[in-house]
Amino acid sequence: LNTKKQAPTVNSNCCSFEDYKLTTEWLLNQTSHRPKVAVICGSGLGLLANAVNNRQSFRYEDIPNFPVSTIPGHEGCLVFGTIKDQCCVFMQGRVHLYEGYSLCKVTFPVRIFKLLGVETLVVTNASGGICQDYKVGDIMVIKDHINLPGFAGQHPLCGPNDERFGVRFPCMSDAYSKDLRRLALDISSEMGCSDFVREGVYCMVSGPNFETIAEARMLQVLGCDAVGMSTVPEVTVAKHCGIRVFGLSLITNKVSLDYSREEMVNHEDVLLTGKMRAEFLQKLVATLIIRCNHQEQ
């Protein structure tokens, strides 16, 4: 009798180790850059990649197996380059669950970064402010997150676990590097910008609709400071495979918690706020990359 337990087929990962290897080898053959830091640029934040020199750029659709962005504000280019002497790679745009991608595809680039030798991942996003103190244009250093889709089984690590990447039951209590959070707050203070840089909890919802008022109130009760539609799957997969993580949320709108409020959120305004803070964010991320020490985990 065969007593070996069968791996379930539902929810299993859609990308094989060979897929990750093929994409990594393709990139290693196309570029001599060997990045230690990767940055994922959120909605309207692709300008962050303008900080790099010795730039080499690939469109997502030209990279084998790479998921292609389908929404405005996500250019869909993978940009390699250097900032001072740090070699880095920027994703100008990401893909989301609500675009119809599996979470395996959403997080595919993170495992490519791992195989390329990346040690630190910087994630950025546009989000709505739930915390009543937050203003449009504030920047939230992500201290922790709530994986709401994960609670309902929409989790990038569901399915057979590939031990080559990480353990079956990864610890998430220290998902966001304390050292990098402190460094970011120090840099912001040196830049004289502490008044609009905060620390808080990011919550992922699947989207694509923005929250109802009742949903927003529920998120507030749960302890969320900002809400968005991304980031958490990427962070989870990065932490699983031992990549150090730092995250920034740009507060692009205040989430309505009150039925008498008249303002309506839309994606165009989200992108406009990104432009407004682009210069500061670019400087913050570039300085963090220059000053982060890759030996710490």
Ligand SMILES: O=P(O)(O)O[C@@H]1C[C@H](O)[C@@H](CO)O1
């Ligand atoms: O990729 P991010 O999380 O920055 O994108 C946010 C969430 C939605 O995709 C979009 C809504 O405007 O911006």
Ligand SMILES: Nc1nc2[nH]cnc2c(=O)[nH]1
């Ligand atoms: N879910 C969600 N995502 C966002 N991205 C930018 N603003 C928002 C928001 O208010 N809610």
